[in-house]
Amino acid sequence: MDKTHKQQYFSTELLSWYLRHRRDLPWRRSKNPYYIWISEVMLQQTRVDTVIPYFHRFVERFPTVQALAEAPEEDVLKLWEGLGYYSRARNLQGAVREVHERYEGTVPNTKAEISSLRGVGPYTAGAILSIAYNKPEPAVDGNVMRVLSRYFLIEEDIMKPKTRILMEKLAQKLIPEGTAGDFNQALMELGAMVCKPRSPICLTCPVMEHCAAREAGMEEELPIKKKAKPPRPEWRMAALIAGSGDHAGKVLIRQRPQEGLLARMWELPHTEVPFSYKEAQPSSAEAVPVLFDLLVEQLAEETIGVVPERWFMHAEHTFSHIHWDMQIVLCSMEPGVLPTDAGMLLPTHYQWVDSKAMEAYAFPNVFLKILNQYFASCSKK
DNA sequence: AAAGCGGGGCA
DNA sequence: TGCCCAGCTTT
Structure with a gap:
């Protein structure tokens, strides 16, 4: 099987699997870019199960860009209490205030504009553009790097910025025409539910047949990652x-x-x-x-x-x-x-x-x- | 390139 | 109980 077919097989099977198996998550019930944005910021470094109750409380209290823009910072921080990385909350509100003032409350839909917002890095920009606007931008998080490093047997250290760039180029090539939002979520969903950090459930994986790590018996060894310093x-x-x-x-x-x-x-x-x-x-x-x-x-x-x-x-x-x-x-x-x-x-x-x-x-x-x-x-x- | 920045889950 | 997870900003 040549390279192009291996990629095509991957994209097609993964997307099909996702459409059959996707979880019903609160932020998947809407295409409101503001809600997608909130969910993506909350999901940075944080598990889905932890985020769900916070997301519900947050959108109920701040249902619109205007509501969050006009809220006192203490209220925002209080609703973020326990979620961690509190600069996310302050950056989010700062960026939402900018959207309220400069973009009349409409979350921008270009890479340059959205990336200029505080707290919106390469992953979050790609996630919002693809999920809310269906733009063919990659959204490479830890799940995606794990899935890609295994399927394509990429042995670069995923902690290196260069590796993320490489993964973004690959992930972009893999997006089937017109399906960016679903495909990006499919990659992350596979990483969360099947291609897990430890003990991946390969037997239920829709792309196991051509997974290079699986063929090499390396699925537990990947991705390669430099160890963090102890606290x-x-x-x-x-x-x-x-x-x-x-x-x-x-x-x-x-x-x-x-x-x-x-x-x-x-x-x-x-x-x-x-x-x-x-x-x-x-x-x-x-x-x-x-x-x-x-x-x-x-x-x-x-x-x-x-x-x-x-x-x-x-x-x-x-x-x-x-x-x-x-x-x-x-x-x-x-x-x-x-x-x-x-x-x-x-x-x-x-x-x-x-x-x-x-x-x-x-x-x-x-x-x-x-x-x-x-x-x-x-x-x- | 490295460090600062929370909190929770799993074997 | 020890190990793992990892996005954005600042330095």
């Missing part, structure tokens, strides 16, 4: 500061800086513990006073005077590049030190919240879990 460890001490008086039943939360990790999200006040404190790292209820002092000093710099009371819990959280090992300590406010409950002002990036008031602030999952556990333990008593 660097960090120790942290967080304070659960219980309010009294007017703030009884509430705890103090803090907003993170405008830029960087978890930008503008809310958290428990906390501090990094230098590794020089290795011996003192508390792993249980026997928290060490010197670490309490560290936390007290750190918060004092932000004019928050606290008194550590007792150890509450341990939490671990892994980002792609950092691993947090965190001890959480129950604290009370120090009487007579700013800010007190007697009407002194908190810094603006601090707030008192109870379980109900938390609904107005977006938290990373790690702090959400701690706070929920804390309020649950309070209501039990």
